[in-house]
Amino acid sequence: MQSCDSSPKNPRKNRKLPIDPEFMNKPKVETHNGHDVRGDVTPPDKLGVHGTQVAVDHDVCNGDAICVSVCPVSVFEMIDTPGNPVSEQKSDPINEPECIFCRACEVNCPTQAIQIAEP
Ligand code: SF4
Numbered sequence: 123m124q125s126c127d128s129s130p131k132n133p134r135k136n137r138k139l140p141i142d143p144e145f146m147n148k149p150k151v152e153t154h155n156g157h158d159v160r161g162d163v164t165p166p167d168k169l170g171v172h173g174t175q176v177a178v179d180h181d182v183c184n185g186d187a188i189c190v191s192v193c194p195v196s197v198f199e200m201i202d203t204p205g206n207p208v209s210e211q212k213s214d215p216i217n218e219p220e221c222i223f224c225r226a227c228e229v230n231c232p233t234q235a236i237q238i239a240e241p
């Protein structure tokens with residue numbers, strides 16, 4: 123029988139995220155719009171993970187902008203990523219410090235590109 127962790131603090135424990143699970147172990151390669159970028163960054167094909175507490179894997183984001191719609195404090199803005207093979211727009215956590223950790227973006231992202239980590 124499968125166990126189910128319903129803890130509101132960590133509703134996705136045991137769920138494998140398509141976001142690069144090792145991104146925090148990778149070196150910071152740049153600062154962009156006030157947040158850190160980690161991972162392999164070789165535009166336009168590889169764009170890395172943007173943000174830390176609000177982390178968006180730009181190699182997984184399909185640019186559908188659901189996170190922009192559901193975020194109550196306007197953390198995200200869409201940016202153009204011409205030539206990227208997944209999508210030519212990405213969600214960027216430009217107001218990461220404003221996050222209230224409601225996890226609406228994480229739960230609603232269809233490609234599981236977002237990971238929220240409370241400090
Ligand atoms: S967790 Fe909530 S407040 Fe934070 S970025 Fe996602 S939708 Fe916005």
